[in-house]
Amino acid sequence: MILFLDFRGRDAPAPFILQRTLWFSFSTTCNGGLGSLVKSGGKPPHSKALRAVQANSFCQSPRAKRTLATKARLAAQSGLSLFLKEASAMDFHEVIRTRRSVRAYKSNPIPDDVLQRVFDTARLAPSANNIQPWRVVAVRDEAKRREIAHLCYEQDFIAQAPVVLVICAERYRDSYSWIENHMFLVDTAIFIDHLALAARAEGLGTCWIGAFDAQGHKGLKRLLDTPDSHDVVMVMPMGYPERPTAFRDPGHRKSVGEIVSFDAWR
Ligand SMILES: Cc1cc2nc3c(=O)[nH]c(=O)nc-3n(C[C@H](O)[C@H](O)[C@H](O)COP(=O)(O)O)c2cc1C
Incomplete structure (x- = not known):
């Protein structure tokens, strides 16, 4: 050894x-x-x-x-x-520090092996009882990408990305937790963050897209033919950033002192 x-x-x-x-x-x-x-x-x-x-x-x-x-x-x-x-490999902290929401993409396609590595890393995310309720529809079709952007309050930059991930999840009830029916959202948020960070490590930009209303949600489900058991949790465009400055230090973040206290709430 x-x-x-x-x-x-x-x-x-x-x-x-x-x-x-x-x-x-x-x-x-x-x-x-x-x-x-x-x-x-x-x-x-x-x-x-x-x-x-x-x-x-x-x-x-x-x-x-x-x-x-x-x-x-x-x-x-x-x-x-x-x-x-x-x-x-990229330094772990560097990946986290420089992941930013990217809202302008090059049209260059993402090579299959790169995409595969991103998914392969994201799938390692933890979930309650290891249920792994997530499913991803990776949309490359241009007409569908445009429709997705339209359903997300006309956020046109979404369609610019060569791949738009529509992250879905199966609803389930976690009887051990007070949040019961909502645990699938916690699981899937972790998975999505893994996706975004794995993408960043590959030089790919992403942006979480949560702005779609109930009508948009219905439209997304219809567009992708998702089963009734699953909801669309988030949309995430993914591609190489248009601007070289896309990966930079985060904007305003609360300090550790503002968000952490020891032994009691202070
Ligand atoms: C749950 C969630 C939903 C979001 N929805 C949108 C969105 O619909 N459109 C958008 O442009 N950005 C969206 N964002 C991106 C946030 O605005 C962004 O993460 C935040 O301002 C911090 O900036 P940064 O990602 O560059 O560090 C969303 C982020 C999260 C976590």
């Missing part, structure tokens, strides 16, 4: 981040869990992991040593690719 501890500084430039990354490799041995911790100070751990394995006194036979050496080399390689993947 190879364990990498990542001590990258959040604000440091990329080469410096890499330089500051400390590698620790922990090589387990053939005798179940005994291991040696090796600090390899900035280099991929291949050679030190190998030496640690070979030096281990519990592995006497040359064959056992060879097997372990191969295992260590393979583990080090997969650890390295994991590290490289990690290094290229």
Whole structure:
């Protein structure tokens, strides 16, 4: 088993981040869990992991040593690719900080694999009793996108986005909660936030659209032929932002002091 501890500084430039990354490799041995911790100070751990394995006194036979050496080399390689993947992913806090409502989109289509990754991340959202009541209709058809914009109080920018997500959810009653029939909305809001953040991490802009009245809701259901058991909870255009400044620090937000108190309401 190879364990990498990542001590990258959040604000440091990329080469410096890499330089500051400390590698620790922990090589387990053939005798179940005994291991040696090796600090390899900035280099991929291949050679030190190998030496640690070979030096281990519990592995006497040359064959056992060879097997372990191969295992260590393979583990080090997969650890390295994991590290490289990690290094290229967006910082979690950066994703949250720079997600903004985007109301102008390029017409460029979203590649299928990108869209798939967004959905694949969003589906991990938690829900009460793990019910996962959400369903998404991803609308690419232009005429339908225009109709959706019309049903949402003529918010025309919605139709500009190459994909408009219509997020639906199945109603259910949560008898353990005082909000009973409304829990499906809580679940689905979490799912939608996962969608928006996963999209941001892919360089995609989104905007929550909750402004459609009962008539609009009926129209959306009719347009997409949704079953009676499901409501449309939110609409979300998704696409590459028209403006390079679209992802920026949030506007006004309440301070932590305004929204948090400890031990009692203050
Ligand atoms: C539940 C919900 C409904 C919203 N409905 C709309 C909407 O119909 N149209 C719109 O332009 N923005 C809508 N927004 C976006 C908010 O106006 C926006 O999130 C808020 O002003 C904060 O700005 P930011 O998203 O850029 O940080 C909605 C946001 C939420 C969470």
